[in-house]
Amino acid sequence: MKEPFAPTEIKIAVIGGGTGSFTLLSALKNHTSQIAALVNMADDGGSTGVLRDELGALPPGDVRQCLVALSESPKIRELFNYRFDEGTFQGHSFGNILLSALEKVTGNFSDAVETASDILRVSGTVVPATLDNVRLKLEWPEVSVELHGERIIDAEYFKHDPRKAKMSLLPSASANPLATKAIADADLVVIAPGDLYTSLGPLLVIDGIGDALRKSRATKIYVSNLVTKSGQTEGFSVSDHADEIERFAGGEFLDYVLYNRQQPDAQLAERYRQEGAYLVEVDHDVLSQKHYTAVGGSFLGLIAERDTGDTLPVTRSLIRHNTGSVANAIIELYDNSRNN
Numbered sequence: 001m002k003e004p005f006a007p008t009e010i011k012i013a014v015i016g017g018g019t020g021s022f023t024l025l026s027a028l029k030n031h032t033s034q035i036a037a038l039v040n041m042a043d044d045g046g047s048t049g050v051l052r053d054e055l056g057a058l059p060p061g062d063v064r065q066c067l068v069a070l071s072e073s074p075k076i077r078e079l080f081n082y083r084f085d086e087g088t089f090q091g092h093s094f095g096n097i098l099l100s101a102l103e104k105v106t107g108n109f110s111d112a113v114e115t116a117s118d119i120l121r122v123s124g125t126v127v128p129a130t131l132d133n134v135r136l137k138l139e140w141p142e143v144s145v146e147l148h149g150e151r152i153i154d155a156e157y158f159k160h161d162p163r164k165a166k167m168s169l170l171p172s173a174s175a176n177p178l179a180t181k182a183i184a185d186a187d188l189v190v191i192a193p194g195d196l197y198t199s200l201g202p203l204l205v206i207d208g209i210g211d212a213l214r215k216s217r218a219t220k221i222y223v224s225n226l227v228t229k230s231g232q233t234e235g236f237s238v239s240d241h242a243d244e245i246e247r248f249a250g251g252e253f254l255d256y257v258l259y260n261r262q263q264p265d266a267q268l269a270e271r272y273r274q275e276g277a278y279l280v281e282v283d284h285d286v287l288s289q290k291h292y293t294a295v296g297g298s299f300l301g302l303i304a305e306r307d308t309g310d311t312l313p314v315t316r317s318l319i320r321h322n323t324g325s326v327a328n329a330i331i332e333l334y335d336n337s338r339n340n
Contacts, residue, residue, distance in 0.1 A: 040200070238281070297325060
């Protein structure tokens with residue numbers, strides 16, 4: 001697989017998976033061609049889950065979204081995102097099926113991703129965070145409660161405080177060497193917004209990722225979620241989100257946390273309530289005492305439309321950042337950090 005970066009331009013490593021990474025990558029690629037997208041590999045819901053169970057393939061869904069985000073070929077992007085709405089392939093996206101087929105043909109997932117990158121004319125690099133075949137586990141040892149699988153955890157209404165839960169991967173996963181190299185070589189590392197317990201946590205707990213983040217001399221920024229998730233992060237503040245990010249990674253590493261301070265209009269707020277989502281509280285007093293710098297901005301975007309073709313069981317928030325504004329704020333923070 002090719003090296004994460006070439007020796008020109010600002011080098012950005014984006015950590016996450018799913019829609020949060022997709023939207024952020026789509027905006028950041030306007031600022032540099034040197035992007036490495038590090039992708040969560042614990043997904044087992046929807047089309048991805050079926051392909052894992054039936055073919056023994058590694059999860060293609062989040063990788064596909066990152067490939068599409070960085071693609072310079074509009075027609076092939078559309079093809080990769082095409083989702084069958086009938087027949088044997090109902091609910092599957094073409095890109096997921098192709099990635100699983102490429103894994104079988106090439107013999108490994110890294111080569112499959114590289115071949116797909118060539119087909120899509122990707123500007124940058126998409127890097128699976130681990131190449132181990134893993135499943136997510138969330139447990140509360142004190143009350144002997146365990147949840148297994150990202151799909152199950154994603155849909156669960158937590159009966160106990162998730163901040164007291166232990167997250168792990170089964171079997172124990174080691175970081176893809178290209179992922180740790182991308183973090184080491186980056187000028188800027190961005191933790192994308194996303195579900196704490198099914199998107200970001202499963203990547204950050206991989207052996208080697210946290211150490212790489214703490215050792216990295218890059219500017220490290222976390223883009224906090226806009227809204228809480230019903231039944232999981234209700235009542236979480238901005239600092240609560242950032243605390244969980246660092247807990248998963250095994251210690252402090254953030255330099256900046258970006259958060260939204262914009263208020264929605266009445267119509268948008270009602271749509272949020274329909275989604276069971278509420279704006280994340282900005283706890284200024286707590287944030288002012290943290291080792292990182294918290295920076296607010298106007299980051300509310302439009303609400304996405306639900307994909308009616310996705311008939312396989314999966315939950316997705318439709319709340320979106322204004323990623324153009326977020327990307328501009330990220331680059332401004334990076335420039336300021338280098339000039340100080």
